[in-house]
Amino acid sequence: MRLPDFTLHQPRTLAQAFAVTRDGPFDWLGGGTDLLCNYKWRINVRANVISLRRVPELRQGLLGAGRTLSEVEHDPVLRARYPAIAQAASMIATPLIRQSATLGGNLLLDTRCWHFNQTAEWRFAHGSCLKAEADVCRVLPDPGNLCVAAYSGDLAPVLLAYDARVVLAGPSASRSLPLREFYAADGIRRFRDKKPDEVLVRAELPADAEHWTVRYQKLRLRQAFDFPEGGVAAAVRWDHGWAADIRLATTAYDSIPLLHEDLVAPHRGSSLDDEAIEQIAQALEETVRPMKNTSMSPSYRKKMARVLCRRALQDCRPQGV
Amino acid sequence: MRDGSASPDPVRMSQELTPDTTIGQRLPLVDSWEKVSGRGVYIEDMRFPNMLHARMVRASVAHGLVRRVDLGTARRVPGFVAALVPGERGTDIHFGVLPISEDETALSAPRVLYQGDIVAAVACEDELAARDAALAVRVEYEERAPVLRPKDALQETSDPLHARSVGGTNIHKTVDQAFGDVERAFAEAHAQAGGEFRFHGVNHAFTEPIGCIAVPEPDGRMTLYSATQVPHYVHLALAKVLEMPLHRIRVVKPLVGGGFGGKSDPFPHEMVAALLARKTGRPVKVIFDREEVFLNNHGRHPTAYRLQVAADREGRLTGLDAHALIDGGAWASFGVVTTYYNGVLSQGPYRLPAFRYGGRRVYTNKPPSGAMRGHGAVNARFALETSLDELAEQLGTDPFDLRAQNALPPNTVTLNHLRITSNGFLECLERVRSASEWDRKFRRLPYGRGIGLGCGFYISGSALPIHRTRTPQSTVHVKIDVDGGVTIHSMAADIGQGSDTMLAQCVAEAIGVRMLRCRVLAKDTDTAPLDLGSYSSRVTFMAGNAALRAGEVIRRKLTHACARLTGRRAEDFVPGGDETYVHRDEPSIRVRYDDALAEALADNGALIAKGVYRAPKLGGGHKGSGAGLSPTYSYQAFVAELEVDAETGFVKVEKVWAAHDVGKALNVTAVEGQIEGSIHMGLGQALSEEMRYGGGQLLNGSLLDYKIPTPLEMPEVEVHIVESNDPEGPLGAKECGEGALAPILPAVANAIYDAVGVRLREVPMTPERVLAALEDRSRRERRAGVAAGKSA
Missing domain, CATH: 3.30.365.10 (Aldehyde oxidase/xanthine dehydrogenase, molybdopterin binding domain)
Structure with a gap:
C-alpha cells in the first residue's frame, strides 16, 4: 500500500519548522509509525508533513520528545532511576517500531477507534464517523459531539503517575504545564489548549520523582504489537513503611489518560495493605467506562481494570512485604 | 525403461541411501x-514496460443488486486508462476450483454477495491513481437483506443467494453418511461425551499479499504471473474466462510468500487482470492490500459442530455421531470437499465401529471460506479430541491409554473404506508421553498449570484428482x-x-x-x-x-x-x-x-x-466415497503444557511436545519447520485469531487487529519425528505440513481443563472466553453450595 501524496518538510531548527506551518494544513511527524499508517488508510491526510526528526532541541534531555522509544527503553539513567518509564516504553508496539517511534509521538498519540482506524473503503461503506469524514458517532448514538475514541498511549499514564510536566514550544513562546492539565476528554480535540503550531519539546519529572515507586500494568492480547486495551500506572511514595502519597493513572479506558486522585486519597498515609489495594482496585473498576470500540469487550476491560490496578499497586510495595 | 507412466506401483528404491545422499539430513532450502x-523475486518486485496498475472496486454492501456502475470522476483522475465494468465480455463467465461448483465470475454482478465482492476494476498508470480512481467509482445498489447467520441460511427463501443451492434454501452442500449401527452404539454406551462446539473463521494471513500481473504477449498469447499454489487450475480458469485454448495461455509462478490454502483457488482478480490486459493491450498488475487479502479470504470455515462419542465398559470406542453447520460465505470454493472432510477425516486414527455424520455447508453474505492448512479436519478434530479427553475422565482411564487402546492398526481399512498402510501413531503416543513426563504431571500439577494431549490424522495427498x-x-x-x-x-x-x-x-x-x-x-x-x-x-x-x-x-x-x-x-x-x-x-x-x-x-x-x-484406485462405492481417500495418512500426538491466569483468563503455552509420523523425514530442517509453523498457526486459531464482523462488515482486516501470535506467544516446541517408512511414499515419506496443525488446538483445550477445570468449546479460547468459563463455573458452584446448604 502506498502513501498518498504530501509534501515532506524536514526542518533542522524549530524556527524553520514554525515557518513551514504557515504553508497550509500540516501534521507534525515524530517517528511516523502511527501517522503514516493512518495516511495509508487515507485518514485525515494533510498536504504538508513536518518531520521533527532533524530538530536537535527535541532530542535533548532525559525525556526529549524526539528520543526514540528504543532509546527510552534502553536508557541507563531511566532504567536505574525511573524504571517504569523504560518498562512502559519497552511494552509499546514492537522492537522494530520502537526504533522509529518517539516519546513525543507516544504522548501525542492520536486516539483510536474501530470505526475510525480503518481503510477509506471501509469507512465509506460504513458511513464514516465524527473523527473522519462524517458527523455521527458510531459508538454512542449521542456522545454530545464528543469523540469517544480511546487514548492508547503507554507513556502518559506512567508520566502522570510521576506528575510530570510537558514543555511546549510555539512560534512566539515556550511554556511548561503539568501533564495532568494537557489532555482534553475529546477524542478529536484531544488537548485542552495546545495550539496546532505548538511542538512538544520534552517531558520533565518533578524533583521528588525518584522518591516514588511507579509500576505499570498493560492489558493486551499479545505481549508485543498491541495497543493497550487497558493500562494502569500506580505510584507510591513510601515513608517508613507508610504510603505517604499514592497516585493512580489509567490509559485506554477513555479518550484521555486519567489521573484518579479521588480513588487513592482515602488511602494516603495508610500501609496500603491488601484490603486497601482491593478497595482502590474495586473503585477503579467501578470508575472506568470503556467503550465498545476496541478489540476486547468493554465489560472485560472494565473487569481487568481491577486486576491491573491490584497488580500495579502490589508491585509498588517494597519487595518482601 | 518403460517410462513408468502407467504403473501405480510404488518406486522401489534400494533400501540403502546413496553415499552422496541428502535424505534425512538438515538442509537449507534451495531458495x-x-x-x-x-x-x-516476488510478484511485487516485478515490473514490465508500460505496465498498468489495477485496483478492484469492491461492494460496499453485504448483499444487493448492482443497479448502476458510474465511473463518474474516476475517468478524470490523472493516469486513468481503463475500467472493467459488469456486462463486458468475460466478466460473467463462471469458474471455480471445483468443476462441480463453478460459481465465481470476474465481476460480481448483478448480485453482490459480500461486502468486499469485486464489482468493477480500474487500471491506471500508477498505484496511487488506481486507488483514487477506484474510490471515485460510484456504484448504486438495490440492497437486499443479508444472510449472515448460518442457521438462517438453512431456511427456505424466495431469493436464494445462488441459483444452484439446495431446494430453495441457501444450503450449498449436504453430506449424510452412516456406517454401522450408531443408534445402538449410543443406546448401549457405557460412557459418552461431547457437546456443541463453535469455531470462528480464521484467515491464512500469509506474509505475501495476493497479487498477479497479466501480460498480453505480442503474438496474442496471454501470460499471467501469479502468486498461486495452483498454476494449473488458474490456467484452466483463465482459458475458460478468456475463451482461449490452453496453449495460448501461460501461467508463471514466481516465489510465493506463503499460501496455506489461501492461494489455492483461481481468483476473480486474476481474471480481472487478464481481462484488463486484453482490453488495454498492456501489462496489468494487481497487488492486494492486507484488508483485501482478508476480504478475499477463502480461510477456514466458521463452524458450529455437534459431536458425541460413545465407549463400552472396557473403554473401546463404539460410536461417533457428528454434525457440522459450516459457514461457506459467499462462494463455493473447495466447500464440497470441506463438507466431507469435516466428517470423514474423523475416522482416524481410531477404530470406530459405528459412525454417523451430517454436514451442511451454507452460503452467507460474508467473505468466502475455503481451504486452509489442515483443511476440513481442524475443527472436527478439536471436537473429537476434547470429547475423548472428557470420555477418558468418565471412564477413569488415562487419555493416552484410551487412545492407544483404540488406535487403528497399520494395514487395515476403516469403516468408510480409507486404506490404512504405514501407521506410526502408537510410537507418536509413546514418544510424547515419555518426553513430556506425562505420567508425573497429568492431573498432578498445581492449580493454574496444566498439561493436555491432542492427536491427529491427515491425508497425504488427495487420491482423487479434482477433475x-x-x-x-x-x-x-x-x-x-x-x-x-x-x-x-x-x-x-x-x-x-x-x-x-x-x-x-x-x-x-x-x-x-x-x-x-x-x-x-x-x-x-x-x-x-x-x-x-x-x-x-x-x-x-x-x-x-x-x-x-x-x-x-x-x-x-x-x-x-x-x-x-x-x-x-x-x-x-x-x-x-x-x-x-x-x-x-x-x-x-x-x-x-x-x-x-x-x-x-x-x-x-x-x-x-x-x-x-498417479494414485492407486482406492475406496468403497458409497456416495462421497472419494472424499478423504489418500494413498497414505500421517499421524500425530501432541502434548501442550501451559499456565492459565485465573484472574485474567490469559493462557500462556509454555511447551509443546509434537510427535508426527512423517513416514520418512527427507529434510529434517524442513520437517521441523513445517511442524513448528503448524503449531504457531494452530495456536493462533486456538487462542487469539478470529475474523470479526459488524453485520456483514469485517471489523479486523489488518495484521494489527487480527491477532496472530507473536514470537513472544510462541512456546518452546520439541519435535519428535516418527518414521514409519511408508511403503508407497517417496523414500518412505508422507505429509508433514498440514496434519501438524490440528492437534495443538485440542491439546491446549485439554491442558486448560487440566489446569483450571473448565472445558472451552468456543474457539479461539481468548482470555475473555476462558475467564467467562471460570466465572460461569464459580456461579454454578455457588448455586450448588447454596442448594447444598439449604438441604443440610
Missing part, C-alpha cells in the same frame, strides 16, 4: 539464499546436457514449504549425484509438465514419487553408459560416492559421473527423462 539476501482426468497427478521431467547439471521441470508449486528442495533431493538421490548439481524450474506452464499444485498435502508424496522415477530413468541411462565403458552389466553399477558409479561385486571398477555422462551423451545428445505419479 534460501535468494530469499534471505533480498534477491528473491475427472486420466492424466497423472504429477509429472516431473529431468534433463542433463553437456554441462552436467541436472535440470528438473515440474509444476509443483513451491510456496515456501520447500517442494523445490524436495524435488532436487529426490532426483539427486535417484541419479546418485550431489544435490548441488540440481536446479529446479518449477514455475512455468510453458516448460513444466503438469502437476496439480500445492494443496491436500500431496506434493512430497506425488511429485516426489514422480521425481524419483524420472531420476531412476536417468540413472539407468548412466549405468548403461558405465556398462559400455567397462564391459560389465549395467544392473551391477550402483552409486559409489563422490559422484561415481561402482560395480557392486568388483569395487575397483568405478566410473566417474562425468565419464558416464559423456558416454551417455555421445551420439544421443541430452539425457531426457520423465517420471509420473
Whole structure:
C-alpha cells in the first residue's frame, strides 16, 4: 500500500519548522509509525508533513520528545532511576517500531477507534464517523459531539503517575504545564489548549520523582504489537513503611489518560495493605467506562481494570512485604 | 525403461541411501539464499514496460443488486486508462476450483454477495491513481437483506443467494453418511461425551499479499504471473474466462510468500487482470492490500459442530455421531470437499465401529471460506479430541491409554473404506508421553498449570484428482546436457514449504549425484509438465514419487553408459560416492559421473527423462466415497503444557511436545519447520485469531487487529519425528505440513481443563472466553453450595 501524496518538510531548527506551518494544513511527524499508517488508510491526510526528526532541541534531555522509544527503553539513567518509564516504553508496539517511534509521538498519540482506524473503503461503506469524514458517532448514538475514541498511549499514564510536566514550544513562546492539565476528554480535540503550531519539546519529572515507586500494568492480547486495551500506572511514595502519597493513572479506558486522585486519597498515609489495594482496585473498576470500540469487550476491560490496578499497586510495595 | 507412466506401483528404491545422499539430513532450502539476501523475486518486485496498475472496486454492501456502475470522476483522475465494468465480455463467465461448483465470475454482478465482492476494476498508470480512481467509482445498489447467520441460511427463501443451492434454501452442500449401527452404539454406551462446539473463521494471513500481473504477449498469447499454489487450475480458469485454448495461455509462478490454502483457488482478480490486459493491450498488475487479502479470504470455515462419542465398559470406542453447520460465505470454493472432510477425516486414527455424520455447508453474505492448512479436519478434530479427553475422565482411564487402546492398526481399512498402510501413531503416543513426563504431571500439577494431549490424522495427498482426468497427478521431467547439471521441470508449486528442495533431493538421490548439481524450474506452464499444485498435502508424496522415477530413468541411462565403458552389466553399477558409479561385486571398477555422462551423451545428445505419479484406485462405492481417500495418512500426538491466569483468563503455552509420523523425514530442517509453523498457526486459531464482523462488515482486516501470535506467544516446541517408512511414499515419506496443525488446538483445550477445570468449546479460547468459563463455573458452584446448604 502506498502513501498518498504530501509534501515532506524536514526542518533542522524549530524556527524553520514554525515557518513551514504557515504553508497550509500540516501534521507534525515524530517517528511516523502511527501517522503514516493512518495516511495509508487515507485518514485525515494533510498536504504538508513536518518531520521533527532533524530538530536537535527535541532530542535533548532525559525525556526529549524526539528520543526514540528504543532509546527510552534502553536508557541507563531511566532504567536505574525511573524504571517504569523504560518498562512502559519497552511494552509499546514492537522492537522494530520502537526504533522509529518517539516519546513525543507516544504522548501525542492520536486516539483510536474501530470505526475510525480503518481503510477509506471501509469507512465509506460504513458511513464514516465524527473523527473522519462524517458527523455521527458510531459508538454512542449521542456522545454530545464528543469523540469517544480511546487514548492508547503507554507513556502518559506512567508520566502522570510521576506528575510530570510537558514543555511546549510555539512560534512566539515556550511554556511548561503539568501533564495532568494537557489532555482534553475529546477524542478529536484531544488537548485542552495546545495550539496546532505548538511542538512538544520534552517531558520533565518533578524533583521528588525518584522518591516514588511507579509500576505499570498493560492489558493486551499479545505481549508485543498491541495497543493497550487497558493500562494502569500506580505510584507510591513510601515513608517508613507508610504510603505517604499514592497516585493512580489509567490509559485506554477513555479518550484521555486519567489521573484518579479521588480513588487513592482515602488511602494516603495508610500501609496500603491488601484490603486497601482491593478497595482502590474495586473503585477503579467501578470508575472506568470503556467503550465498545476496541478489540476486547468493554465489560472485560472494565473487569481487568481491577486486576491491573491490584497488580500495579502490589508491585509498588517494597519487595518482601 | 518403460517410462513408468502407467504403473501405480510404488518406486522401489534400494533400501540403502546413496553415499552422496541428502535424505534425512538438515538442509537449507534451495531458495534460501535468494530469499534471505533480498534477491528473491516476488510478484511485487516485478515490473514490465508500460505496465498498468489495477485496483478492484469492491461492494460496499453485504448483499444487493448492482443497479448502476458510474465511473463518474474516476475517468478524470490523472493516469486513468481503463475500467472493467459488469456486462463486458468475460466478466460473467463462471469458474471455480471445483468443476462441480463453478460459481465465481470476474465481476460480481448483478448480485453482490459480500461486502468486499469485486464489482468493477480500474487500471491506471500508477498505484496511487488506481486507488483514487477506484474510490471515485460510484456504484448504486438495490440492497437486499443479508444472510449472515448460518442457521438462517438453512431456511427456505424466495431469493436464494445462488441459483444452484439446495431446494430453495441457501444450503450449498449436504453430506449424510452412516456406517454401522450408531443408534445402538449410543443406546448401549457405557460412557459418552461431547457437546456443541463453535469455531470462528480464521484467515491464512500469509506474509505475501495476493497479487498477479497479466501480460498480453505480442503474438496474442496471454501470460499471467501469479502468486498461486495452483498454476494449473488458474490456467484452466483463465482459458475458460478468456475463451482461449490452453496453449495460448501461460501461467508463471514466481516465489510465493506463503499460501496455506489461501492461494489455492483461481481468483476473480486474476481474471480481472487478464481481462484488463486484453482490453488495454498492456501489462496489468494487481497487488492486494492486507484488508483485501482478508476480504478475499477463502480461510477456514466458521463452524458450529455437534459431536458425541460413545465407549463400552472396557473403554473401546463404539460410536461417533457428528454434525457440522459450516459457514461457506459467499462462494463455493473447495466447500464440497470441506463438507466431507469435516466428517470423514474423523475416522482416524481410531477404530470406530459405528459412525454417523451430517454436514451442511451454507452460503452467507460474508467473505468466502475455503481451504486452509489442515483443511476440513481442524475443527472436527478439536471436537473429537476434547470429547475423548472428557470420555477418558468418565471412564477413569488415562487419555493416552484410551487412545492407544483404540488406535487403528497399520494395514487395515476403516469403516468408510480409507486404506490404512504405514501407521506410526502408537510410537507418536509413546514418544510424547515419555518426553513430556506425562505420567508425573497429568492431573498432578498445581492449580493454574496444566498439561493436555491432542492427536491427529491427515491425508497425504488427495487420491482423487479434482477433475475427472486420466492424466497423472504429477509429472516431473529431468534433463542433463553437456554441462552436467541436472535440470528438473515440474509444476509443483513451491510456496515456501520447500517442494523445490524436495524435488532436487529426490532426483539427486535417484541419479546418485550431489544435490548441488540440481536446479529446479518449477514455475512455468510453458516448460513444466503438469502437476496439480500445492494443496491436500500431496506434493512430497506425488511429485516426489514422480521425481524419483524420472531420476531412476536417468540413472539407468548412466549405468548403461558405465556398462559400455567397462564391459560389465549395467544392473551391477550402483552409486559409489563422490559422484561415481561402482560395480557392486568388483569395487575397483568405478566410473566417474562425468565419464558416464559423456558416454551417455555421445551420439544421443541430452539425457531426457520423465517420471509420473498417479494414485492407486482406492475406496468403497458409497456416495462421497472419494472424499478423504489418500494413498497414505500421517499421524500425530501432541502434548501442550501451559499456565492459565485465573484472574485474567490469559493462557500462556509454555511447551509443546509434537510427535508426527512423517513416514520418512527427507529434510529434517524442513520437517521441523513445517511442524513448528503448524503449531504457531494452530495456536493462533486456538487462542487469539478470529475474523470479526459488524453485520456483514469485517471489523479486523489488518495484521494489527487480527491477532496472530507473536514470537513472544510462541512456546518452546520439541519435535519428535516418527518414521514409519511408508511403503508407497517417496523414500518412505508422507505429509508433514498440514496434519501438524490440528492437534495443538485440542491439546491446549485439554491442558486448560487440566489446569483450571473448565472445558472451552468456543474457539479461539481468548482470555475473555476462558475467564467467562471460570466465572460461569464459580456461579454454578455457588448455586450448588447454596442448594447444598439449604438441604443440610
